[in-house]
Every structure is written in C-alpha cells, then in structure tokens.
Amino acid sequence: MADAGVTLRRAEARPMAGVAAFAGAGDVQGALAQAFGVAAPARPGRVEGQGVAISCVGAGHWLVAGGEAGLPARLRTLLDGQAAVTDQSDMWDVTCLHGSSVREALARCVQVDLHPSRFGAGDVALTRAGHLDVILWCMADGAVGERFEIAVWRSYAGSLHHALHAAAGAFGVHVAD
Amino acid sequence: MPASGAESAGIEALWQVPDSQGKAFVDFQNDVTAPDVALAAREGFTAVEHLKRYTTLGMATDQGKTSNVVGLALMAAQTGRSIAQTGTTVFRPPYTPVAVGVFAGHHRGRDFKPTRLTPAHAWAKAQGAVFVEAGEWMRAAYFPQSGEADWQTSTNREVLTVRSACGFCDVTTLGKIDVQGPDAGKFLDFVYANAMAGLAVGRARYGLMLREDGLVFDDGTVARLSPTHFVITTTTANAGRVLRHMEFCRQVLRPDLCVCIEPVTDQWAQFAVAGPHARRVVASVVDPGTDIGNAAFPFMAAAEMPMLGGVAGRLFRISFSGEMAYEVAVPARHGEALAQALHAAGAVPYGLEALNVMRIEKGHPTGAELDGRTSAADLGMGKMLSTKKEFIGRAMAQRPALLDPQRPQLVGIKPVAGGVALQAGAHMVPLDGPADAAHDQGHVSSVAYSATLGHWIGLAFVAGGSRRIGERMRAVNPLQGREAEVEIVSKVFVDPEGSRLHG
Amino acid sequence: MRMTCPVCGERGSEEFACGGDASRVRPEPGASAEAWVEYVYMRANPAGPHSEVWYHHGCRTWLTVTRDTRTNTVLV
Ligand SMILES: [Zn+2]
Numbered sequence: 001m002a003d004a005g006v007t008l009r010r011a012e013a014r015p016m017a018g019v020a021a022f023a024g025a026g027d028v029q030g031a032l033a034q035a036f037g038v039a040a041p042a043r044p045g046r047v048e049g050q051g052v053a054i055s056c057v058g059a060g061h062w063l064v065a066g067g068e069a070g071l072p073a074r075l076r077t078l079l080d081g082q083a084a085v086t087d088q089s090d091m092w093d094v095t096c097l098h099g100s101s102v103r104e105a106l107a108r109c110v111q112v113d114l115h116p117s118r119f120g121a122g123d124v125a126l127t128r129a130g131h132l133d134v135i136l137w138c139m140a141d142g143a144v145g146e147r148f149e150i151a152v153w154r155s156y157a158g159s160l161h162h163a164l165h166a167a168a169g170a171f172g173v174h175v176a177d
Numbered sequence: 178m179p180a181s182g183a184e185s186a187g188i189e190a191l192w193q194v195p196d197s198q199g200k201a202f203v204d205f206q207n208d209v210t211a212p213d214v215a216l217a218a219r220e221g222f223t224a225v226e227h228l229k230r231y232t233t234l235g236m237a238t239d240q241g242k243t244s245n246v247v248g249l250a251l252m253a254a255q256t257g258r259s260i261a262q263t264g265t266t267v268f269r270p271p272y273t274p275v276a277v278g279v280f281a282g283h284h285r286g287r288d289f290k291p292t293r294l295t296p297a298h299a300w301a302k303a304q305g306a307v308f309v310e311a312g313e314w315m316r317a318a319y320f321p322q323s324g325e326a327d328w329q330t331s332t333n334r335e336v337l338t339v340r341s342a343c344g345f346c347d348v349t350t351l352g353k354i355d356v357q358g359p360d361a362g363k364f365l366d367f368v369y370a371n372a373m374a375g376l377a378v379g380r381a382r383y384g385l386m387l388r389e390d391g392l393v394f395d396d397g398t399v400a401r402l403s404p405t406h407f408v409i410t411t412t413t414a415n416a417g418r419v420l421r422h423m424e425f426c427r428q429v430l431r432p433d434l435c436v437c438i439e440p441v442t443d444q445w446a447q448f449a450v451a452g453p454h455a456r457r458v459v460a461s462v463v464d465p466g467t468d469i470g471n472a473a474f475p476f477m478a479a480a481e482m483p484m485l486g487g488v489a490g491r492l493f494r495i496s497f498s499g500e501m502a503y504e505v506a507v508p509a510r511h512g513e514a515l516a517q518a519l520h521a522a523g524a525v526p527y528g529l530e531a532l533n534v535m536r537i538e539k540g541h542p543t544g545a546e547l548d549g550r551t552s553a554a555d556l557g558m559g560k561m562l563s564t565k566k567e568f569i570g571r572a573m574a575q576r577p578a579l580l581d582p583q584r585p586q587l588v589g590i591k592p593v594a595g596g597v598a599l600q601a602g603a604h605m606v607p608l609d610g611p612a613d614a615a616h617d618q619g620h621v622s623s624v625a626y627s628a629t630l631g632h633w634i635g636l637a638f639v640a641g642g643s644r645r646i647g648e649r650m651r652a653v654n655p656l657q658g659r660e661a662e663v664e665i666v667s668k669v670f671v672d673p674e675g676s677r678l679h680g
Numbered sequence: 681m682r683m684t685c686p687v688c689g690e691r692g693s694e695e696f697a698c699g700g701d702a703s704r705v706r707p708e709p710g711a712s713a714e715a716w717v718e719y720v721y722m723r724a725n726p727a728g729p730h731s732e733v734w735y736h737h738g739c740r741t742w743l744t745v746t747r748d749t750r751t752n753t754v755l756v
Contacts, residue, residue, distance in 0.1 A: 013510065020437035022358055044688055044739070058739035059687050084357035084437035087489075090509035091444040111692050126688055126738030128695055131284075131291050133737050153443040154509055155293035155314070155349075162287055390720050421735055425699060428742045429733065430706055567709040572716045 005101030005171025008164060011094035011149065015071035018086040019079060021060035026082030028060070035078055044124040046137055055124050057135060063088070092135075093157035095164065098144040101171035106148060109167035110136055130163040132156050192250040203251065204244035206237030214248055218255035228252055229266045240272035295349040296446040296512025304526060311529065312414055314350045319528040328530060333628035335531035339498055340629050340671075343452035344527040345519045348504060349512065351397070352416025353445055354423065356407040358436035365399060365407060367434075368426055370553060370568050371561045376401045381479040381493050384409065385553060385561055386419070387570025391579055393547050393556065394570075395419050398495050400479035408441075408491070414544055416442060426569065445491070446512025449532075450524055451502035453680065459503045461522040462515065463492065469503075476679045485511055485518060497532065499539040499672055501680040534625040537636055540589060540668030545601065545622045546636065552579045556587050557643065557668070585619045585638035589668040592633055593649060597661050599624040599635040603652040608662070612653040621652050627670060634670050635663070681752045683745050685736040699733040702744045729755055 021028040032040045038049030040062055046055040052066040064075060072087040079085055097106065107114045112125045119125065125136045132152050139147040152160040165173055193201055193211050201211040213232045217223070222231040234248045235241025241248070245265065253263040284290075293313045295301075302308075306317035307328070319331040338344050356365060362374035369384045376382050381400035388394045395418075397410040411419040420440050427436060450459050460469055464483040468474065469492065476494055484490040488511050496502035507515050520526065536543060542556050552574060553559050562574060573579075592599060605619040606612045619639040627634045637652070639645060645665050653660040667673060681693040701723055707715040724730075731746045746756040 018439050020357075020439060022435045022437060023432075025359075025435060059741055061739070084355070084439065086355050086357075086439045086441055086444070087508070088441070088444055091441060111694060126736075127691070128737070130288065153293075155295065155443050156291050158294060159287075159291035166288070420740075421697065424735065424740050425733075425742055572707070572709070572711070572713075573720055576713070 003172050004099060004174035006097060006099040006105045006168035007144070007174045007176050008161075008168070009096045009176040011096050013089065014066055014094075015069055016063060016065045016088045016092060017072040017075050018057075018084075018088050019062040019064055019075060020058075020084045020086075022081075022083060023060070026079075028062075028079060028083045031078055031082060032062070032064075044126060046122050046124050046139075055135070055137065057124070057126055063135070091154055092151040093154045093160065094149055094151045095161070097148045097150065097164070097168075098142070098146060099171070099174075100145070101168070102146055102148060105164075105168035105171050106136070106150075109163055110134065110150075112136070129160060132160055132163070134160065190250065192247055192254065203248045204232075204234050204237065204241070206239055206243070207233040207235075209234045209244070209248065211251055214251045215255060218252060223252065223256050225249065225252070225264045225266050235266055238271060240268045240270075241266065242268075242272055293350070295347050296509040297347055297349070297448075297516040300513045300516045301347065301526065304520075306526070306528060309529060311350060314413060316350060317347060317526070317528040319530045320526045329626060332528075332530040332534060333626070335525065335527035336534050336628045338525045339452045339500055339527060339531065339535065341453065343450065343454035343458050343524045344531070345448045345450045345458070345516075345524040346527050346529075346532050347447075347516070348449045349442075349445065349447050349509075350413040351442070351447065352411030352413065352419060352440070353442045353447075354409050354411065354420060355439045355441045356409060356436060357405055357439075358434070359405055360434035360436045361405055361407050362401075364427065364431065364434045364436040365409070366563075366566050367431055367568055368423055369399065370563065370570060370574075372563045372566065373399055373407075374566075376407075378403055379478060379480055381477050381495055385558060386422075387553065387562075387568070387574060389570055389573060391552065391570045391572070391574030391576060392549060393551050393553060394422070396542070396547065398493065400491075400493055402479065402481060402491075412544065412547070416440070444509060445506045446509045446515060447504055447506040448515060448519060449497060449502055449504050450519060451496060451498040451500040451535075452524075453501060453677075454523065455501050455503055458519060458522040458524045459492070459505060462505065462518045463490075471680070485514055496678050497539075497541060498535040499675075500535075500677050502678075533623075534627060535671075537623050537625045537634060538627055538629055538671040540587070540636065540670070542587065542636075543623070546587060546638075548622075551587075551638070552584070554580065554586070555584055555638065582644070583641045585640055586642040587622075587668055588637055588639050588642035588646070589666040589670055590621065590635045590637045590650075590652065590663040591666055591670075593662040593664055595632055597633065598626070599633045599652060599661055599663070600654050600657075600659065601635070603654040603660070605637055605639050605650050605663075606653055608649055608651060612651065612655060612660070618650070629671055636668055637663075637665075639665060681747075681754065683734060683743070683754050685739065685741055686743055687739045687741050688736060691736070691738070695738055696734045696736055699735055699742065702731040702733045725749075 029040045036049035038047045040054045041056040044056050055063045057063045076085045103114050110129045112127045121140045123138045135151045137149040203209050209232045217228050217231045222228050229235050235245045249260050249263050253260045291313050301317045306320050308315045309318040319328050321331045325331045365373035370387050378401050381398050384399040385396050386394040395415045399409045401407050462484050467482045478494040481491050488507050491506040493504040601624045603621045604617050606616045610616050621635050621637040624635040648665050651660050652663050684690045730749050734745050735742050
C-alpha cells in the first residue's frame with residue numbers, strides 16, 4: 001500500500017530477559033560489557049552488541065533481547081549473585097512501526113515528546129499509550145526511514161493494536177506480515 | 178427634516194412588584210425567591226459569589242441565564258449599589274459552550290479501559306465459554322454444553338465434575354511477582370503477616386498481606402524455587418496495587434535489604450487442575466522422569482520441571498477448590514497447548530462461577546470478604562500473624578478495637594428450610610425483633626448454590642460469629658422485602674478435615 | 681502538572697501515582713500507639729509547599745516531589 005503513512009508489523013518472538021542489579025553486589029554493567037562488548041546505558045536508552053539489544057528500563061534495570069533461546073539462562077550464569085534475571089521472552093508483545101507519518105501517529109497515542117530533538121535513535125521511553133504502560137524505542141533509521149518499536153504486556157496486545165490503529169488511522173495504516 | 182424633541186422613553190426597571198402576595202421567584206430552576214435574596218443580604222452574604230452559594234441563585238444548569246439579572250438587581254437594591262457594582266458570578270458550562278466531543282472524550286467504548294486476554298482465550302472461546310469482565314481481564318465464567326439451559330446448570334456440572342473427577346481453570350490472571358535476592362526471604366517476612374523466610378526450597382505457603390493500618394490488604398501464595406528466588410501470586414484485582422506497595426516497601430521502607438522484584442504475570446499461562454483424578458491429568462502433561470507422586474510432590478510442593486515435551490514449566494501443589502489440586506504454569510506461548518493437553522487428558526474446563534462456588538464451599542475469602550474492613554482475626558486467620566518478626570501492619574493490628582471478640586467474624590450460613598435461596602448483601606439480624614440498623618449484627622458477603630451439598634450456602638460476617646455456631650438468625654434484604662432463616666455453621670462446608678487435599 | 685522522574689526525566693502527572701507525605705518516617709517496632717497513629721493516620725494539610733512521594737508507573741521508581749498544593753507547581 002503505497003499511500004500508507006504508517007506501517008505496523010508484529011515483531012517475531014525473541015528471547016528477552018529482565019536484569020535487575022542487586023544494590024552494591026558487583027558490577028552488572030561491567031559484566032554485560034564483557035559479555036556483549038557494549039556498555040549498557042544507565043538511563044533509558046538502547047544499545048546493540050553481539051546479537052542482543054540492551055535497553056535500560058529503570059534504575060539498575062535492563063531488558064536484554066535477542067540472541068539464542070538460552071539467553072535468560074546464560075545471563076543467570078553470567079550475573080549470578082549480582083542481578084536478578086527473569087525470563088520475559090513470552091511477556092511482551094512488540095510492534096514495529098515505520099512510515100512517513102509515524103512520529104505524528106505515535107504522538108497521538110503516547111504521552112512523551114516525540115520531536116526528533118527529544119526522542120531520537122537509541123532513545124527509550126517508559127510511558128503510556130492510551131491507558132497502557134508501554135516501552136517505546138526509537139530504532140536506528142533503516143531502508144524504510146525512521147523506525148520505532150513499542151512493547152506492551154502480552155495480554156494487552158489487542159488493546160494496544162486498537163490504540164495504534166486509532167492513532168494512525170488518519171494517515172493510512174498498512175499492516176505488514 | 179423636522180426634528181423630534183428630546184423625549185423620555187418612560188422606561189423604569191421593575192425588578193419586583195411591590196407588596197405582591199405569594200412567592201416571588203427569582204431563580205426558576207433553583208426556586209430562589211426575592212425574600213431569599215433579602216435574607217442573604219441581612220446575613221451579610223452581599224458579595225455575589227456568597228449570594229450564589231448561600232441561596233443557590235444561578236447555580237442551576239442555566240447558570241443564572243434566566244435569573245441572575247433579577248437576583249443581582251435585588252441585591253443591588255438591598256445594598257444601595259448599582260448592578261454593575263454588585264457584579265456577576267462566574268458563568269460555567271453549559272452556559273459557557275463546551276464542544277460535545279469533550280464530554281464524549283476519547284476514552285469511550287473500547288477505549289474506556291484496556292482489555293486483557295489470557296493466552297488460552299481463543300481456545301476457551303472455541304469451547305463455547307461465556308466470558309465475564311474481571312477488572313481488565315476477560316475470564317471464562319462457564320462452559321455451556323449442549324442441552325444446558327442456563328449458567329447455573331453448567332456451573333453445577335462443572336462443580337460436580339471437579340469434586341468427582343477432574344477439572345481445569347485458567348488462573349493466568351492472578352498477579353505473579355518474581356522476588357529474588359539474598360534478602361528475598363527477609364523482604365517477604367516484612368511484606369507478609371505470616372513467616373516466609375523459613376519456607377523450605379520446593380515448598381509453597383499461603384500468604385496474607387496487611388495494610389499498615391492492620392487490616393487485610395491481599396492474599397496469595399508464596400513459593401520458594403531456590404534459597405534466593407521466590408515467586409508470589411496476588412489476587413487478580415490487586416496485582417498492580419500489590420506491586421506498587423512492594424516497590425514502596427523495597428525502595429522507601431527497606432532500602433537496607435538486597436532484593437529485586439519483577440512483575441511476570443504475562444510471562445506465564447497458569448491453570449488450576451483440581452479433582453480426584455488431578456494427578457493422573459497433570460502427570461500426562463509433565464515430561465517423563467519427574468515424579469509427582471504424593472511422596473515426592475506432596476501438598477504445598479512447588480518446583481520447576483519440564484512439561485509438554487521440553488517446555489520449562491512450573492508446578493505448584495496448591496488448592497483453592499479444596500480438592501487435590503495443582504497449578505501448572507508454562508511460558509505464555511504454550512498456554513493454548515497446555516489447555517489442549519489438559520483437556521485431552523480428560524480434565525473438563527471450568528469457569529469463574531464454578532471456581533467461586535467451590536471456594537465458598539471451602540470458606541476461602543476473596544474480594545467480597547477482603548473488602549478493606551476486615552482483620553485477619555475476622556477471617557479466622559488471627560493466629561497467622563507472626564509474633565516473631567516485624568511486618569507491615571503488625572503494630573496497628575493489635576489495637577484493642579481490632580481484637581474485640583464482638584467484631585464481625587466470618588462464618589458459614591445455610592438456610593434452615595431446604596430450597597431457600599440466599600442473597601449476598603443481606604443483613605444478619607436476630608430471629609425476633611425488628612430488622613433495623615440497631616439490631617444489625619453483620620452481613621452476608623458471598624452466596625452460592627452448592628451442587629455438592631444440594632442447597633444454598635453463604636459466607637457472612639456476624640458479630641462474635643465464631644462462638645455462635647449452631648445459632649439461628651435471619652438474613653434480611655429490606656430492599657427487596659426478602660428474608661431467610663439461616664443457621665450459623667462452620668465456613669468450611671466441604672471436607673472440613675482437608676483430607677482431599679492430601680490425597 | 682509535570683514531574684521529573686530521576687530515571688525517565690520530565691513526564692505528565694498521568695504517569696504517576698501519589699503516595700502522600702514524604703516526611704513521615706515509619707516508627708521502629710515497639711513504638712508507642714501514638715507514634716503509629718501519627719504515622720498511619722495524621723496528616724498535615726498545608727496550603728503551600730508539600731513534600732510528597734510519587735510512583736512512576738513506567739520505571740517503577742518512587743520519587744520525592746515538593747509540590748505547592750495551591751497551584752500544583754512542582755518546586756523540586
Ligand atoms: Zn521513571
């Protein structure tokens with residue numbers, strides 16, 4: 001659909017794990033850096049390293065996504081005694097968005113300022129879309145231009161998709177496989 | 178062109194007909210009269226905003242559009258000012274136009290609140306489940322089979338199936354919180370009223386949370402998967418509040434403890450499997466090589482184990498129905514497959530209605546009992562409050578009024594005459610004497626038709642009730658003019674010895 | 681009304697829940713009944729600056745905010 005201002009695509013399931021550092025019990029960022037060759041951000045933000053994306057989603061709190069199915073177990077071994085690791089591979093419903101009007105459409109739905117100067121590639125917002133708590137990522141530009149991802153707890157997926165369609169409707173929505 | 182001379186228009190304001198008989202209304206919507214305005218002036222409410230609040234002049238939906246000028250003129254006359262000096266009040270909507278869209282808003286219809294679906298929702302729908310809203314969740318209320326006339330018929334069948342064979346129920350909606358850290362046990366000791374730090378690995382325990390004022394906040398189960406790893410459940414309704422409360426305890430009250438908490442409700446699909454055949458059904462979904470026999474996996478056991486062919490699941494030997502029962506959890510993507518496997522193994526799906534009947538048959542409290550006014554002692558759980566540790570609500574729970582033996586205590590009730598239905602919300606009054614507030618001795622919190630027993634049963638809070646077993650009272654509903662003579666009985670109607678749990 | 685979460689930055693009040701007076705300190709175990717009543721029930725209701733704890737739903741942080749109760753201006 002050539003004239004769709006916004007294209008939505010449900011992301012394929014991927015291994016995801018929550019990492020919550022035990023206060024004063026080691027160096028979680030150091031351990032993650034050693035394992036994935038990238039510094040985990042200390043404030044909401046997203047970096048990529050060796051097949052995984054590490055997003056800061058709270059104080060001393062990260063969401064690691066991607067890689068092998070054994071990601072949670074690997075992190076549990078890596079961070080034993082330093083952080084609580086929880087398997088969240090089935091917990092999130094992730095939608096990818098792009099298109100010429102994607103910022104405008106998202107702005108109708110989420111509460112944070114989406115001006116490019118305030119929310120650019122690598123930024124992460126823990127915010128609300130409609131009544132839903134979501135994680136919003138601004139991804140690196142791709143062949144399709146600006147890209148975003150938005151995650152919500154799995155049980156809310158239908159409500160989030162409804163809200164996204166309502167927000168993007170005026171710009172034309174294309175749902176990709 | 179002839180000019181006309183200056184001419185008086187002869188117009189004089191007549192705000193009130195002097196010496197008129199009868200009432201002189203000023204505000205036709207709010208029935209404010211001219212004497213009301215005069216009274217306001219005598220009382221000193223001469224400022225227009227005071228006049229408005231004292232008399233309600235101009236407070237109706239027209240915001241004074243039909244009345245204010247007269248009212249203000251009368252006040253001006255009373256105070257020797259002009260109308261302009263007297264002033265006007267703020268004109269609010271609907272006098273001030275408001276776009277209709279503002280009233281309707283965006284949050285309407287499907288957008289009024291989110292809807293949460295469990296991983297096995299589509300499966301339950303395909304089974305013909307009738308759903309009911311439970312907060313944001315859609316839960317299966319019952320699963321009608323062909324030939325069943327109404328929900329009660331379906332529910333009776335589901336209850337009897339669980340009590341005689343095996344049923345399974347989607348309990349994914351329970352809040353699940355992962356608690357990890359070297360101080361996880363100490364933290365749960367602080368959050369729960371009963372002891373948790375000593376819970377053995379591989380075991381689960383009922384947990385009761387109080388508010389800081391000593392009243393009951395929430396309940397659920399606590400399971401210990403390793404020395405530093407617990408998983409807890411909350412009630413469906415309180416999942417968000419409990420998480421916020423636990424974060425408050427962790428961040429603000431006990432920053433000294435090394436512990437992390439993570440909500441994982443949506444990671445897991447969870448089913449209760451209950452009934453005399455539950456072990457056989459559960460064994461069919463657990464991978465070979467794990468012994469879930471009574472000796473290896475007794476009542477209140479909890480463990481991680483492979484199921485459905487290599488899926489890392491969790492099994493808890495806990496029971497809400499009073500039957501031998503398990504809760505089986507798998508990562509959410511396998512939820513539908515688990516439902517299919519349990520069904521294929523011969524378990525019959527049951528819904529929220531049957532769940533509710535069976536928990537009343539066992540005297541377990543839910544939201545109707547945990548209504549923010551009940552103490553642990555009211556629920557018959559006073560002895561659960563630990564005396565060996567500090568916890569939220571401990572100090573305030575010991576207030577004399579909360580220990581008063583005449584407080585309303587949870588008991589069971591059954592109608593004296595067979596075939597009589599009970600009503601939740603009815604008030605408990607003595608057999609003789611009037612049914613009025615002065616003779617009110619409590620209320621009925623939950624009722625159900627017990628297919629197991631063949632009559633209606635209820636749970637009620639009755640003053641000093643635990644010492645009144647066997648006494649007869651009336652459950653009265655003055656709103657509908659109905660009442661039933663009831664007998665106070667133990668709140669555990671079915672299997673009071675709990676022998677089925679251990680089977 | 682907007683508040684600044686130490687983790688997420690400035691956000692609208694819709695993202696927060698208020699937990700009340702930030703100055704109260706939980707009594708030690710064994711404290712007097714009066715101390716507990718003071719902690720659990722008694723609240724000042726100042727017209728002016730008020731120090732409060734708020735919960736940010738997004739990152740689950742409890743933060744302290746000083747708010748002018750007359751204007752909802754967030755001072756700190
Ligand atoms: Zn935040």
